[in-house]
Amino acid sequence: MAFTDLGDVRLFHTDDGSGDTTLLLVHGLGADSHEWVHHIPALAGRHRVIAVDMRGHGYSSAPESGNTPRRMADDLARLCAALGVESCVPIGHSMGGQIVSHLAVEHPSLVRALVTVDPGYGFTGPVADRFPAMIEEMREDVVGVCLRNDEWTYTRASPGWLREWHRRRILATPPHVLLQAFEAMFGGPDALGLRPNSDTYLARRACPVLTFWFDPAQAAWEAGLFKNPHSKAVTWEGSGHRLHEERPGEFLIVVTNWLRSLP
Template sequence: MAFTDLGDVRLFHTDDGPGDGGPGDGHPGDGGPGETALLLVHGLGSDSHEWVQHIPALARHHRVIAADMRGHGYSSAPETGNTPRAMAGDLARLCAELGIGSCVAVGHSMGAQIVSHLAVEHPSLVDALVAVDPGYGFAGPVADAFPSMIERMREDPLAVSLANDRWTSNRATPEWLREWHRRRVLGTPPHVLLQAFEAMFGGPDALGVRHNSDAYLSRRECPVLTFWFDPAQAAWEAGLLKDPRSKVVVWEGSSHRLHEERPAEFLLVVTNWLRSLSS
């Protein structure tokens, strides 16, 4: 079934690949019969179609679950509670429903917050984590701008979200990709855009600002592969990673959507890293 009813929310998801999603032999990435599932998590104002360039290749050797978060895509949109923490809880329940005992959680932007919550609050579920230009750990002028952005979003969530979306691209971003994401933002309920953004960057425990994220992200015990286009952000996160198998990748010149701009290279780096975890 492409939909799973979790009670307060109904999630759309796809389930591809040969693996059974169980704990297997404890070595994610080896392509064996007990392969740990890959859980792909999109960003704010997007949906699981974000991973269409990656799913076919990953599903050759992995069970791949790609879900629309609450309030996004084909999933239902509750009136309240559309936050990264709630979305992580949804994914934990979805994994239980699908019989997934452990996974490699891959998250882009807001999705990186979601999978980090999953790794901290449900550590037995997350064998390894991939964060793609994460929406956490901002400091300085960027973090200082969040309160005023949230105030403007309360008046017009869609206009501010579209302006934010324009920031996510640069000259390396294909025009079709910019338009694809613009249309996804337009299709996301405004109250979801506001609630999720405020929880990410304005709440008392918002991981989007560094004074909240330092201690919390340090609680991730699993190996982490993280991609950044900003070397300064990459250097900051490198100091938080606990497992020696963790790796930080910097792609200067790319945009926030680096995994969609460079899908073949992204897949190569991810699959090689997963393979290294079993060696």
């Protein structure tokens, strides 16, 4: 079945391929599991691949409350239990990077290794200083703010189809979900989007971590938090925020080679 009812939420997901390793693909805010259509066929040739629409996104149900990365991580743990998954490698983009990091910290026996793609954590300086005002603006026009914020995620090299695809996905996401998730990511007292909250929490990830950034300073910062010697930070300068969609072939090569290198 493409849907699993967890009681308080009904999640849409696809389940393809087979193998010793299960990959759990987790999209970003205002997107859905279609974000991984360029990657699923190749990954499913070697692995079991589960791609999920998180609560409030895509074809999954949108509860009135609880649309936060922490709750979404709990949803994933419950989904894995329902699907008989005892160990997995979650791969999370943007907000998905927060979600899968919560999964690794709170459910360490479930997460064998972790991949994050330009994750939504660890911001500081002018970027972090802007978040409180953005959250207040979102209370008046959440969709408009999200659409304007989406513009920074691209470079001149980003294809037009990618811009339009994500614009349409933002428009299709319930406004209360966008607000709740963004505020939890960047506005709460323990929001992982902000340092030093992220420093303390992410250092608790004991598993191997592969992280992708377009900003070398962010990559160097996260590399300093790694606990496992098999962890690795990759920098793709010149890419946009959705680097895995802009450069899917190269992304797949780096991820699959790293997975093969793990003990």
